[in-house]
Amino acid sequence: MKFAGFLLLVCGAVICAAAVAILAPKAAMTGFLLAGIAVEILGLLLVFRSHLPSRESQEERE
Amino acid sequence: MTPALDAAPFAAGLILLIPLALVGLTLMNCGLTRSRSAAHVLMASLAVAAVAGIAYAICGFAWQSFADRPAYALLVAGKPWNWIGADRFFLGGLDFDRSPAALASCFGVFAAALAACIPLGAGAERWRLAGSIASSAVLGGWIFPLFAHWVWGAGWLQQLGLNYGLGIGFADAGGAGAIQTIGGLTALSVAWILGPRRGKFSPDGLPAAIPGHNSVFVLIGCLLAFTGWTGLNGAGAILFYHASPARVALIAVNTFLAAGSALLVTSLITRARFSRPDASLSANGWVAGLVASSAGSPFLPPAAALIVGIVSGALVPICIEWFELRLRVDDPAGAASVHGVAGLWGLLAAGLFARFPSAQPDQVLAQLMGIAALLGFIFPLIYGANWILNRFVRYRAVPEAERQGLDLHELGSHAYPESAGYLDEMQH
Numbered sequence: 194m195k196f197a198g199f200l201l202l203v204c205g206a207v208i209c210a211a212a213v214a215i216l217a218p219k220a221a222m223t224g225f226l227l228a229g230i231a232v233e234i235l236g237l238l239l240v241f242r243s244h245l246p247s248r249e250s251q252e253e254r255e
Numbered sequence: 256m257t258p259a260l261d262a263a264p265f266a267a268g269l270i271l272l273i274p275l276a277l278v279g280l281t282l283m284n285c286g287l288t289r290s291r292s293a294a295h296v297l298m299a300s301l302a303v304a305a306v307a308g309i310a311y312a313i314c315g316f317a318w319q320s321f322a323d324r325p326a327y328a329l330l331v332a333g334k335p336w337n338w339i340g341a342d343r344f345f346l347g348g349l350d351f352d353r354s355p356a357a358l359a360s361c362f363g364v365f366a367a368a369l370a371a372c373i374p375l376g377a378g379a380e381r382w383r384l385a386g387s388i389a390s391s392a393v394l395g396g397w398i399f400p401l402f403a404h405w406v407w408g409a410g411w412l413q414q415l416g417l418n419y420g421l422g423i424g425f426a427d428a429g430g431a432g433a434i435q436t437i438g439g440l441t442a443l444s445v446a447w448i449l450g451p452r453r454g455k456f457s458p459d460g461l462p463a464a465i466p467g468h469n470s471v472f473v474l475i476g477c478l479l480a481f482t483g484w485t486g487l488n489g490a491g492a493i494l495f496y497h498a499s500p501a502r503v504a505l506i507a508v509n510t511f512l513a514a515g516s517a518l519l520v521t522s523l524i525t526r527a528r529f530s531r532p533d534a535s536l537s538a539n540g541w542v543a544g545l546v547a548s549s550a551g552s553p554f555l556p557p558a559a560a561l562i563v564g565i566v567s568g569a570l571v572p573i574c575i576e577w578f579e580l581r582l583r584v585d586d587p588a589g590a591a592s593v594h595g596v597a598g599l600w601g602l603l604a605a606g607l608f609a610r611f612p613s614a615q616p617d618q619v620l621a622q623l624m625g626i627a628a629l630l631g632f633i634f635p636l637i638y639g640a641n642w643i644l645n646r647f648v649r650y651r652a653v654p655e656a657e658r659q660g661l662d663l664h665e666l667g668s669h670a671y672p673e674s675a676g677y678l679d680e681m682q683h
Binding site: 199202203204205206207209210213214215219222223226227229230233236237241244245246 | 331332334336415419421447450451456460582583584617620623624626627628630631632634635638639
């Protein structure tokens, strides 16, 4: 899940960079930039979810 | 294009204020942790600042570079995407004669040291000295310079305006992204890799309050940090955005307004929730205002700086609580919220509120691209680098070291005389 989250983060940034590089109309560029950031937010959620400590790891640490 | 030479002495004076931000941050990190690891925090701050600054001087500036100096560029859809500098190592080829590039290298050494100190707050009380030094070497020598090149070294983010008509390009005068957000994202990565302190969360996931040991350090640190931040924002604006020295008045006012309004909002929120203002959270609010002001302080009207501060002050208690209660991230100094989240907000706010001498449309799109690059390119790089380093240089101290305190275990002595007592050791 952690790997997928970071992959989504990279993909989101690539979408944003591609939007800036390829799309000339500002409306389309804005739409794809926001879509890229939405993908990044999804990736962040996955990364956060993957780092929630499990009960077992918590007990082991204590 | 480089700033006028007559601005150079002024910029040099402002650069010399930046270490005060480092002092302020270090005092805050120290005060927000328990007394048994107080000296360790100070020692680690000195060590990581030294290592990050040295790594930056050895190879960092070569990769950051400066406008009109050699760099590597990719050609994407017919436009150059300048992605990394190609200067010489060990600051070779620089004339230390008040030239803007020489001043930028001096600014960069202090900025790398400041960025490296931010994660110490998140890893406090369990991050071994060797691990923090290894992490700061990578941050100061590679990650910070890479993004700094994109933003300040005529890199692809700075040229978004020139190449694609997006405002003036990504605007980040004082390093809200390049210093603060990178530091905040490193703090989050380190907190994840280290895991929470012993006793922080119960097996059911409920967090225990582990208060810091010295509110005086924390609050004095805030005051020192303001002076350092004024230098940071002013010098950055002159060096990288060609602001005239006369604009420093606006920069200082905006920096203060953002910090002050953030402090007041955080105090009001904590007063409403806990029936009295919380000193450490309010101090974090002040710093969040400083952080958020960094991106756009030379371009914001004072009223907008107030809004920037109000929002960042509201974000701090919400984010710190969210990170701790919901996401179970143990970040003793709140570094991920204060530097990471407030830094991102500052970057966005610069796009929403900045006013430039000539009309510059679509600035917000340039800011969104910069935020996307930070989260999508730099964050995985930071996490990956620290994850790999942790395999070679074990980050986490052994349980016995945590119980004794890192002062005794790693430095061999306590920070305070024995008579001061160690009440917190009895509590946890």
